[in-house]
Amino acid sequence: MTAVPALLVENLSVEFRTRSGTVQALERVSFAVPKGETLAIVGESGSGKSVTAYAVMGILDPAGKITAGRAMLGGLDLLAATADQVAAVRGREIAMIFQNPRTALNPIRTVGSQIADVLIRHANVPRREAPGRAVDLLRDVGITDPARRAKAYPFEMSGGMCQRVMIAIALAAKPSVLIADEPTTGLDVTTQAVIMDLIGDLARDIGMATIFITHDLALAAQRADRIVVMHAGHVIENAPTAELFARPRHPYTAELIAATPDAAASLAELASIPGSLPDLRRIDLPPCRYAERCPRRRVDCDAELPPAPAIPEHVVACRNPLS
């Protein structure tokens, strides 16, 4: 990896103030995605995947604060840029597919006009051509009878159809970076395949870089070039896909792979990962936030680890990794 990455996130730290204390949601998160590649972010619920995406997109909850780090989109640091600078690239250069599509769509406008708006605003499509192009995009995301469906309101569409409308909106401007937060969780496997192929085609054709947030390790294995594993606001492993699955080095990564129901014969056979995420409001959070759940814990695990580089071959944040 010698080329400048399409998106580089370095040492990103985020906290939220709540009535009952400060939530240390992210600490020194680093990763990079080169042009045309797909980076998957996986990890337990609450580990900070969406917060990472929101911070990069500049749409954190007002109670959230970025305490450190940078996010370079080409030459622009999104975290230091002015609101105008961010507004100029958002939707055009960098786009996001949200985890909850129905709330991200405007409930009182037809889906066709919402897509057309984006085409006019971000993709320089003439006003006259936009409705037709919106119908094409609906067809691309696998919606049948797209000309008639363009006139539907979000409440008239199924969960997965709303999700696909969101995807059409995000892809409309052919962004150079796409952040897809669980883009296919509401979709059946055949529709999921259509969507993932569509994203893959854009990656190939226009060199779009994709950050793909998912719980589905099997899908990540199939689609991503590289995988970042998060746990309690830390990146604990970052490796090329094949290598991560063949030789996971962090004990948490190994547990995560083992918990996949894929081949299990019965429910009883499935193991959940022992313990749970530490309370992120604690002021005495240990340097390794997995230590308290870790079967391989040693005394030196309480010492601070050096920050992980953003562009590694295979990085593991562990003092006693699997070999």
Add this chain to the structure above:
Amino acid sequence: MTGTLDTMSSATVHGAPPADPPLLDVGELRKRFPVSGTLGLIGRLRRRMKGGPIHLPHVYAVDDVSFTIGKGETVGLVGESGCGKSTLVRVLTRLLDPSGGIVRLGGRELSLTPARRFAKDPDRARIQMVFQDAGESVNPRFTAFAAIADPLRRLRGLRGAALTAKVEKAADQCGLPRALLSRFPHQLSGGQRARVGIARAVAVEPALLVLDEPTAALDVSVQVVILQLLERLKTELGMSYLFVSHDLGVVRLLCDRVLVMYLGKIVESGPARAVFANPLHPYTRALVDAAPSLHDRGAGRIRLQGEPRSPIDPDPNVCRFYGRCPKGTDLCRAEMPALRRFGERDVACHFAEEITAR
């Protein structure tokens, strides 16, 4: 396996022959939605002035669906995005009024009570739902605690310490840390919100729990906790489930039986393991083949070709899968295949015996 050719249509003959009357009996259920924007207000007025009937095109979201769920039984519902799963469960849980057909819960006909009135019905507590979109079931102004407490207060009359204890127990059971109970939905991650939605429905201990994609937002570890909880409540309380999911692996592990839906119709049903191990309907086959697998990186590469049929005013004589089906003959275009019984299975395909014969 022997194939009998008699067509089955009524609700009671589907699934295993039940000794007791089933908990839920759904017969020939239909739900159609008018397609908006097709005529516009002016067009409608003009038609009305001409005196002709206003025929609007309709989405056939649920079309003649029959099945039963026994006490303590878990039934899975799978199918393509937009095929009518959420509409079906919304009609069953009486959030929507059906366009036709019956819904019987414990022998009582529910479809006669309008959706509006069912909210106050005594049977309301016997049937609970976990929504596909956790945002739908969780009021943004409620903390996680208030969200879980609300149905317990309304439907079970709990108050004070008993209420608190019950809410905390439900949170624990669903793997939701108690520290999160004071948070509002926007302060929770997607999976944390989903657990609030599940805890809320489970706490009431309904006879029938309908779950619309409850585990989609959950990581594998939390998912295991939820699935094992459902299994335990089933043995302890005899709870029944209708479990809508896109995750075939989960359906296979959790469900006794599975219903496969395609464009508003059930195309295959039977014991979950058998259906996924040896699909008899070509759509089920396609679904199974498209599932990615961690242990088989080559899996999930097969694509359905062709254009799906529109759910808007579909031709009643053409198989809904025609056009995408690798089989697709003239017969499929001339006659809609009915569900037929093959051993423990029901399959709606003219060519199902070719597959059973293999």
